[in-house]
Every structure is written in C-alpha cells, then in structure tokens.
Amino acid sequence: MSYLLNVYYLLIENLNYYGMLLLVFLAVISMLLALYFVFNRQSEVKQRLGRFIPQQDDVDHSKPRLVEEQNGFVTKVVKPLHDMVAPTENETKKRLRLKLIQGGFRSERAVQNYLALKIVLAAMLPGVFLFARYFYSFSAQVVAVAACLTITGFFLPNIILNYRTKARKQNISKALPDALDLMVVCVEAGLGLDMTFKRVGIEIRPISSDLSDEFKLTNLEASAGRPRDETYKNMADRTGVAEVSNLMTLLIQTNRFGTSLAKTLRVHAEAMRIKRRQLAEERAAKAAVKLVIPLVFFIFPALFVVLLGPAAIRIITILLPVLGGE
Known part of the structure; x- marks a missing residue:
C-alpha cells in the first residue's frame, strides 16, 4: 500500500511532465491514424462507387497501378526523404534492394520506404523527447540522450531488417x-x-x-x-x-x-x-559446453547453499559455544 502511495505522490509531483508526454504520444498516434483514415477512405469510396458504375467487359479505363503509385501523395512525400540518404552507387542500391527482398519486402517502393523510415525515426524520436523537455531546463544530459535517440532511430530499421532476414x-x-x-x-x-x-x-x-x-x-x-x-x-x-x-x-x-x-x-x-x-x-x-556457465555461476552455488547450509549452521551453533567457553 505504501508503494502505491509513493507512486501516486510521484505522479502528482510530476503531473506536468507526464501529462506533456501523454499529450505528445496522443498527438503522434492521432496524426498517424488521421493519415491512415484519409488514404483508406479514398479506396473505400472507390469501392462503393464501383458497385453502381456499370462494369465494362473489354475496356479498362482505370489508371495503371504503377502510374497511380508514382503520382500518389505518399510517394511525393517519401521520395524527397529517400533522395536525402539514398546511396549514389548502383552496386550499393542493388545490395540494399537484394537485402530487402531477402527480408521479404518485394515492393517497388521498398527501398524508398526503408530509407525514408530511417530519416523519420531519426528525426521523430529526439524531436518528441526534446519537445517533452521544452518546458524544463536543457542540459548536457538531455542533448546526449537526444543524440542517442537520433542514432537509435537511424539504425533501428537496420536491426529490424537484419532480424527479419535472419528469421526468414x-x-x-x-x-x-x-x-x-x-x-x-x-x-x-x-x-x-x-x-x-x-x-x-x-x-x-x-x-x-x-x-x-x-x-x-x-x-x-x-x-x-x-x-x-x-x-x-x-x-x-x-x-x-x-x-x-x-x-x-x-x-x-x-x-x-x-x-x-x-x-x-x-x-x-x-x-x-x-x-x-x-x-x-x-x-x-x-x-x-553452453551449460557450463549457468551451472558454475547459478546452479552450483544454490546447490552448495542447500547442501552445506544446514551443516554450516549446525557447526556454528555447536562449535562456537564450545570455543567461546574455552
């Protein structure tokens, strides 16, 4: 009960800080959900209209999928971010493309999305942290944490891709x-x-x-x-x-x-x-061979305590009074 009271008092004392973190988190989630519903709503509207539009048997007047993807809003946003960090050598691009394919990402925009994700995470993680610390004093520790978050956000897609490729x-x-x-x-x-x-x-x-x-x-x-x-x-x-x-x-x-x-x-x-x-x-x-370290450092000490502990207690209780009497 006392532990819960301490946590409650801690939350009350730092209400502004945790409240700001909660607001930032909700803002980011709301923005992502808004983008999802905006782009998903267009496809739902097209599906509903398609029920009332008579189908053509032989002629397809729809825009090709590749052209539609190239002219989409997401592509226009992602492509500049991709150009910022895209490798200049063709061999490097081919290796990255092959690595994404080996990880199970075969989309035509996989390389663009991957590089854009690195930029977004490298900017978003320290940005959210610095925004949360805006109402408090800045220090060298805050800057160091922001730098670590930038590096983490930039290399996090690499770690996920390597894990996905290895598992596949x-x-x-x-x-x-x-x-x-x-x-x-x-x-x-x-x-x-x-x-x-x-x-x-x-x-x-x-x-x-x-x-x-x-x-x-x-x-x-x-x-x-x-x-x-x-x-x-x-x-x-x-x-x-x-x-x-x-x-x-x-x-x-x-x-x-x-x-x-x-x-x-x-x-x-x-x-x-x-x-x-x-x-x-x-x-x-x-x-x-792999069991040696757990046996030596974890199992053997516990086993020795269980086996030798009662004997040690018995020796101490019997010998110490005798030695003290002498």
Whole structure:
C-alpha cells in the first residue's frame, strides 16, 4: 500500500511532465491514424462507387497501378526523404534492394520506404523527447540522450531488417528438406519440373509460407518466358540461403547436361537429411559446453547453499559455544 502511495505522490509531483508526454504520444498516434483514415477512405469510396458504375467487359479505363503509385501523395512525400540518404552507387542500391527482398519486402517502393523510415525515426524520436523537455531546463544530459535517440532511430530499421532476414532464412532452411522430399515424390510420379514447383509451393505453405512464395514466384517467372537457369538463379538470390543455392545449382546442371532429375533429387534429398542429422548432433554437442556457465555461476552455488547450509549452521551453533567457553 505504501508503494502505491509513493507512486501516486510521484505522479502528482510530476503531473506536468507526464501529462506533456501523454499529450505528445496522443498527438503522434492521432496524426498517424488521421493519415491512415484519409488514404483508406479514398479506396473505400472507390469501392462503393464501383458497385453502381456499370462494369465494362473489354475496356479498362482505370489508371495503371504503377502510374497511380508514382503520382500518389505518399510517394511525393517519401521520395524527397529517400533522395536525402539514398546511396549514389548502383552496386550499393542493388545490395540494399537484394537485402530487402531477402527480408521479404518485394515492393517497388521498398527501398524508398526503408530509407525514408530511417530519416523519420531519426528525426521523430529526439524531436518528441526534446519537445517533452521544452518546458524544463536543457542540459548536457538531455542533448546526449537526444543524440542517442537520433542514432537509435537511424539504425533501428537496420536491426529490424537484419532480424527479419535472419528469421526468414532460418524458416526457409528448416522447411527445405521437406520441400525436397515433396519434389522427389512429384518427379517420380511423372510431373514436370514446372508443375513440381507449383505443387510443392501449395503443399509446403502450412510449414513455410516464405518458401511457398518463392516456389510460386519461380514458377510464375518460368511461365512468363524467362529461361529456367535465370529463374533458378533469381530464387537463390532472393532467399540468400546456401542450401537453396546448392539446390538451384544442381537443377541448372541437371537441365544443362540432361541427367536424371528424379535420381539427382533423391541423392540430394538423402544428403540433406544426413546434413540435418549432423547439424542436430552438432547442436547437441554444443549444449554441454553452453551449460557450463549457468551451472558454475547459478546452479552450483544454490546447490552448495542447500547442501552445506544446514551443516554450516549446525557447526556454528555447536562449535562456537564450545570455543567461546574455552
């Protein structure tokens, strides 16, 4: 009860400060919600009007989606921010674009949105903090905190992207052996490679939606007329997983030299299962080493206290009076 009273008195004493923080938070949330409803309302109005406008069977008078996106308000706001921090070298842009694709962001505006988000966070986090401190005295600590928030806001998208890319790669790598077994079954059943990719993409979706999307996208590229070697290389680049790259290289060589696809996939699937078992054994062997620090610093001291504590208390209660009497 006393703790709650102390918290209550602290809030009363700093009511202006916490109230200002709450107002800033509500203002930012309200602004974001307003922008969302403004842009979402336009699409809802178009959908409602579309119910009453007679549909044309053959002629589509709507503006192309790409042109509409390029002329949109969001693009006009994001593009200047993108130009401020966009890398000048084409190779750097390609690497950033590939990294975003490996993280699951395939949109045409992914690079622009990513760089604009870095600028917005780098300006918004210290801006909100400094605005909250505007009614109080500034100091070197406040400036240091604002600088740290600026750096944090600028590099926070990098951390999120790296985490998302790593999680996506692990998801694909974990589901790949099962997908490879499905490919072996489909090929041995007489399906072609294109239909195999399509079928595996459907069946593997409950296990890994990312790998399913990659199979479907590769199948769509092949259906659109791209050479198979190019579609396989694109899938390896989009995933960034070494196992997928090895599989695509194997398919390219099989397609080039005309070897048996079913036999090749069966041998590769067996190698993948062996590698998966070896990886599990390696992780099990590392577990004993990783348990040393928790055992030494946490479990052993508690165990010693439980085992030796009563004996130590017994010795102290018996020997100390005897030694004191002597």
